[in-house]
Amino acid sequence: MVEMSKHMRATLNDVPTLKLFDFSTFVSKIPDVIEFTLGEPDFNTPEYVKQAGIRAIQENRTHYAPQRGTVSLLQAVADNLADRYGLHYDPKTEILITNGVTEGAYSAITAVTNPGDVVLVPTPTFSIYGPDAIIGGAQAVEVDTSVTDFKLTPALLKKYLDQYGDRVKAIIFVNPSNPTGIAYTQQELDDLAALIKGKPIFAISDEIYSELNYDGEYASMAKSLPDQTILTNGFSKSYAMTGWRIGYLCAPKDITSEIFKVHSFVMMDVATFTQDAAEAALRGGTAAIDEMDRQYIKRRDYMRSRLEKMGFKCSKPMGAFYIFAKIPAFLDQDDTKLIYQLAQEAHVAVTAGTFFGAGGEGYLRFSYATALDQIKEGMDRLERFCQEQQK
Structure with a gap:
């Protein structure tokens, strides 16, 4: 046998x-x-969000949704990012609605890596990014940040960039961090961005905890390095919507178009009624x-x-x-x-x-x-x- x-x-x-x-x-x-x-x-999940999902089902919004996301949710994401964070993305070409950040991270890493590429993964961190890279044939290299108060520093990053050279294709940023709860300032991200700006290296920024930021202002690699950053975020943590499985990914148009190729074959679409609930969450205030x-x-x-x-x-x-x-x-x-x-x-x-x-x-x-x-x-x-x- x-x-x-x-x-x-x-x-x-x-x-x-x-x-x-x-x-x-x-x-x-x-x-x-x-x-x-x-x-x-x-x-x-907040009651008004649940009711939006229930209404959508009652109104038979249970058919296929557009693969990139519903027009209204894409616009709500773009409006929220602009109003709350000062980030500007075209909802038609630079945003994808994903099956949570997990799928967004997988689609992004798969889309940007080739066999032999290196993805730098500062640890400790949530344990999906390394396996995603390995599945795609890339090499996940852990960067131990326990010696630098759980933050990637310019000196530490330079050490790995020097070691792996042109093989480095992407760097993972989780801000605020799971598991440490540590958050970067914008200046710290600016300093890191300066080391990879203009190089063919992607910054994959997982910001699922961005709304749970207690002791500082919002900071994002998407502000520091917009042309090279792939931003992922979602609703699971901030709106207690873990079971709804919905998130979003943002990047410049040409990058998003390539990631969409992976996204569209990993999953057909995100449920329409789930997207309606997510839209209600964003439109309902904080x-x-x-x-x-x-x-x-x-x-x-x-x-x-x-x-x-x-x-x-x-x-x-x-x-x-x-x-x-x-x-x-x-x-x-x-x-x-x-x-x-x-x-x-x-x-x-x-x-x-x-x-x-x-x-x-x-x-x-x-x-x-x-x-x-x-x-x-x-x-x-x-x-x-x-x-x-x-x-």
Whole structure:
């Protein structure tokens, strides 16, 4: 009998499964576990957004949508980017509606890379970009930013540009960051852009947490390097629409046209009623976002204070809804081993830093996208666990 699985695409041998979701499956079987793992808001989609989706279904907007997106949503995205961020894209030629940022990132990376190209992936970061590059035949090179306070610096970037030379085709930017919550300033992005401006290197900027930016002004590589930047964003985090699977991608016309070739074959289109709901979200103002942000800040400050009292050295998140914490010396320094121990013994689930690349080794990611009473109980359990380990 032929083992057909051995005759599939060779590059898939180098593509790992998403360990974060493997672990989530494990902890889901533990009764009474408190989860600080997945980055999913505990808030529900705002009512006015849900009603827009319901109306669309009732009005039979359930047929194929234009592959680039509905005219009205494309215009709403363009208006929102211009009004809130000062970014200007032609809705007819420079914006695509995608199946979340995940599909946008895959289509972008696939469209810009050739076999042998290098994609620089600053780590720790969410673990989709490297595998996307590998699937396309490119080489994903992790850049460890743990030594530079979890930010890519000009000196660090130059080191890798010098090492890989003309092979570098793209650099990933996630701002604010998952898993650290760290955010770049516009000046920091300008300084990085200066190193690649005018070179055939794409900046792929994932800004899914742009609305969850608490301690600074919006900054984007699309402002620093508009001609070379591919911007991806969406509705999952800011509007609590994770299950709606909708996002968007923006880039100069000629770049977008090429990415569209990948996008159009990866998926036919995004559901029309989902696009109508997303349009309502953008047209409905920021009241829902602002309220969620206020709750996230309370949770962030409480969780960070508790963790630091236990001996964790924490990043101070400027955005997103994660705290990245250095494991104290009295706990097992193997972060993957530790999270399984915490889940089984303390009934607290957190994420191993190594799930986000080499730059996360020795850290834990705590998501505070859960209710404050759950955070308090989880911190109490973790504190008791830490006390037991120090006896």
